Every structure is written in structure tokens, then in C-alpha cells.
Amino acid sequence: MAPRVALDAMGGDSGPSPLVEGAVLAIRDIPGLRVSLVGVEEALAREMSRLGVEGERRLSIVPAAEVVGMDESPMDALRRKRDSSVLVAFKEHKAGRVDGVVSAGNSGATMAAAVRCLGRLPGVVRPGIAGPFPTLKGPVLMMDVGANVDCRPKHLFQFGVMAAVYHEICFGTASPRVGLLSIGEERGKGNSLVKRTHELLQTSSLNYVGNIEGGDIFGGDVDVVVCDGFVGNVCLKVSEGMAEALGTMLRDELSRDLSSRLGYLMSRHGFGRFKKRVDYAEYGGAPLLGLKGCGIVCHGKSNGRAIKNAIRVASEMAAKDIVGRISTILDKVGFDVPDDEG
């Protein structure tokens, strides 16, 4: 069956341009794909015309008059803006007219709209966002990277299970290695949340490798990193900010003498390959896991290529029935551990 994806075509830092561009790249790349562009009709029609795809039958516009701002409180915004693009996109999914939703808008609002329209999978206490990190070996999924800032051990445990199942199905990883983010590899280390989560993970059927430290994320020796959404979001932003700052400093130092400047020019193919390897745009957004449906959140700064890749991930999730398979597996691995209110 040809995949159908709804794109919140208004969310993000730069308005509809890179989003519609991403949809156009996606239909050129993915056979049979249809994309519903959700948002303000005139704005989207203008973008389609700018890109010369007015008559393209695989792109359609689904009107939504409002947009949730990047800095709005998710709950307030969804209550007030019932015709917002992100909410209308998930309603399309709920109604069965698309198989997944992609949004580069306010990620809190995206998660809230997804939970409201699709609901949680049975047994899931808190859905979360699984963020991909570039590493030396392959993609690492960190969960949660921002949806849940105050967590209990059971939440973290379920993040580990869901991200492991997703890694297995999506990347074909047999028995993904799950690490718990802490501040030392010994089991006694960490804050109280981590120590109690360790007990739960240890008795699970997951391939749990124990505590890992922040520096171990990039070595590629684990496939899944479990943490609460506050720590995960900070890690994500620190690594982005660090990469950007290092890039600036390196360019700066390489432009200070003639030999370095020439050397940089000669090395440009190498720098190009490097850039591609660490570019977040290659990773195609972060899946929302734990829902009865498929949602992908993208960076607010996403360019067309990042959006295209996110649409690709959404259509693969649908094609492989990842949500259905996660639901089946969750039951088997003993998902329903005791909760701990502390």
C-alpha cells in the first residue's frame, strides 16, 4: 500500500518554505508516496507554485487556519487553537486518511496533539521522543529527549523497552544494547531516579548493559540510551551547540594563515563527507513512541532534506507496521513493572 503522510506545513522556525520543499523532495524519492500539506491554504499554494508543483496530484493541501508558535505553552495553545496545523494533521491520522504525521513545530504541542488524537498504546504510562544521535558506529536512540521532564523509574524503564523495540525493527538490530545514562559506570552511581531505574532494567529481558556516561553515547557501544526528558533534551542541545561552536572555532583558526586557508580548500571533499556524517538532517527526525499511531518531530531549523528524511521515516514506520509490532512486543517483554511514586 502506498504510504500517506500528513506534514504540519506551518510549524518550525522558518515557516512553510523548507517544509513544502521537503515534501516535494520526498514524493520524488519515495514511490507512490502522498503528502498532505496541512496549513494556511494560500501560503501553501504559493509555496507549491514557487516550486513549480501546482498540479502535482501526490501533494494535497488540508486547510488549517492557525499555527502553534514555537514558544507557546502546548496545552494552552491546543485549547485555544482548535484549527491549528499540528492538531488538524493528527486528526487526519486519527481519521485514517494518512498513516503518519511529521512536524517541525513546537515539540511539546506535537506530543500533546498526538496523545489527544491517537491515544497511548495499552500499558504505556508516558509516550516519549526517541532522538537519534550520530555516533562513530551507527545511530543511537536516546529516549526521552524532551517530552517528559519529571519522570519516575517506570517511565524510564518503558522508554528503554520502546526504544529497543523500535531500534530492532527500524534498524534491524538484533537484541539492541540498552544503556542507562548516569555519571559513572558502577551500579551504585547516579541520582535516586537512575538507581531505582537500574533495578528495573536489570531484571528485564532487555539486553541491558548497565550505566553509561555522557561520553559513551558517541562511541556507538550502545544502541539505546535511557534518560528522562530533561536530561535528554539538555544532552541533545549541548551536543548540537558544541558541534556548532567547534565548527565556528575550527573555521576561525583555519582562516588565520594562508597555508591553513589553502589546506582547507584542498580538504573540502573530506570536510563535505564529515559534514554529511554528523548532519542531523540525515537522521530524519525523532519518532514519538508509545502512541497508537505514528508521529515524527523534527528540529525547528530543519531544511528540506531533513523534512524529506523525516517523511521517509514516517512512511517506513507505516509500511513496516512498527506501531502494531511495538504493541505486540511490549506485552511480551513484561512492560508492566511496579510503579514507584517517589
Add this chain to the structure above:
Amino acid sequence: MAPRVALDAMGGDSGPSPLVEGAVLAIRDIPGLRVSLVGVEEALAREMSRLGVEGERRLSIVPAAEVVGMDESPMDALRRKRDSSVLVAFKEHKAGRVDGVVSAGNSGATMAAAVRCLGRLPGVVRPGIAGPFPTLKGPVLMMDVGANVDCRPKHLFQFGVMAAVYHEICFGTASPRVGLLSIGEERGKGNSLVKRTHELLQTSSLNYVGNIEGGDIFGGDVDVVVCDGFVGNVCLKVSEGMAEALGTMLRDELSRDLSSRLGYLMSRHGFGRFKKRVDYAEYGGAPLLGLKGCGIVCHGKSNGRAIKNAIRVASEMAAKDIVGRISTILDKVGFDVPDDEG
């Protein structure tokens, strides 16, 4: 008065070699400095002989038969190993025979030994570690980076005050800008600890700029980043791990074609300047703040240059009476905010 520093000459990942090397570099660099090398006598004498400084009167050995391992539980280790190098080093400080202590060993044990021997400054609930980060503009201090994994708002508030005072005295920063690490710049964002800390910081006399995100650390738009020791330690390790992984990937890609390889050689001065700029060894360790005395913790992987810089920082802290001045200022800025057990 000539500065005197005790070096825990056994702690760290590589044994005494880089430590004694650092002490030798330090006495060559800092006029009048004396360093007490604390540790196993024969091992240290052998290192001194290897470096050709047997007769150097500005280096002395203070015997300590035991070493706290990097992975040992700090409390257990200090209880069992009463003659450990880190404890003996702080006893030297307590006895007034040195003005500060430098250790690259188990940082939890270093903090515990410091608290036990020196005690806390009046009003300080939790001493912490202020970790320096390289940024585009100048050094940013993040506090806490690992001493306190479960914190209350008052602890974070005090971290902000102590790090700001240290930044002002050490780097000459008038009215340092203090940011609270969170996952969004709006005041409503963050976990419950951050939201409650925000209220305390907002009513303080600090130059508080509000919430900052992980990516803002490296821009140099704040001088002090406030967070709990779990989050701070994860950030520190993530940024180290990320820098290392990026370096590996870049070297890898630059060696794949001849032009890039030649370009890299031509750019080596630029790369050298870049490396120096981001090298943690340049920053000279992280001060323990909130104690009646001076302690500096270094990375376990510290080389001689990093140790030399840490000894320099310790001797400056002593020369500028930073501890005394922190104590005086703490009183003035209204350090004793209400505590909140939640």
C-alpha cells in the same frame, strides 16, 4: 607569600607520571611555588629521578601509603583508607602546611576528603564543583558538575552565587551573567527543580539572565551555568565525548582522499591553534567551591600540562584569598534563602 600546593600524586587514570610531570612544569613556571607530592614514597622518588629533579628543594614528598581507586565508593574508601593520598593531602591543607590541594583522582572522594578536613563555609548547604567549559568568547563555569546528584532549589541557588563570585574574582568579570540550565528559554519551562530554582534566582541580587538551553553554553553569552550535579556531569561528559567523536570522524574523512590528506597537512597550524583553544588541559581543573579552603579537581586523564594549570589555579586562589572573599560576599548577597524539602 610564596604559594604552597599539595598534589595528590597517586590519583588519576595513569598513575604518578603525568602528575609529577605537572608539578615539575609548575615550579618552573610559577615563581616561589612549592609543591608537596603526596603518595607512595618510592614511586614518587622514582618519578622525580626519572625527570631529573631528585634534589629540587621546591618539591617535597609527603608519604601516604594508600590510593583511592577511580571506581571506589568515596565514603567507603575514605573510611577504610585513612592513609590515602587524597586524605593526607587535605590534612596537609588543614594543618596549614599548604594553601591548596590538587587531585586528578576519584572526584567524589576528593570532595568528601575536602569536606571532612576543611569543612564548609558558613551558610553553605552543599559545596560543589565548578567546571570550566570552552566557549566562543571566554570561560563559562558550570556548577555543579558532579558532587551533588540529587539537589533542592536552595542548593542550585547557592551554586549560582558561589560560581558568580568565583568568576568575578578569578576572571575579573564585573557582574557575571548567571543562567539556569533548562530545556527552553521561557520561564515556564523545565522540570520542577528548575522552576522552583528560577523563583529564587529571580529575586536575588545576581545578574540573573533566566533559563538557558544546553546549546547556549558554548555561545559565551553567560558566564555561569547553574544545574544539579547529575545534569552538569552528563553535560561535561557529553561535550568531551562529542568533541572526541567529531575529531575522530573528521580525521577519518580527511584521510580518505589524497587532496584532503595534503590539505590537512597544510592546515596543521590552524588545527594546532584550534586544538589548543578547545583543549580541556588549558583550563586547569575545576575548583571545589563552598569550602573553608582550596581544592581543585582535575580530569582523570589529565596530562602534565593540565596538572600544571590546575596547580597554577590553586596557587592563584590562595594568592587572591578567594575563599575568604567568597565567604565575605556570600553574606552580603543574601545567601540564606528559604529551603524547600520537596
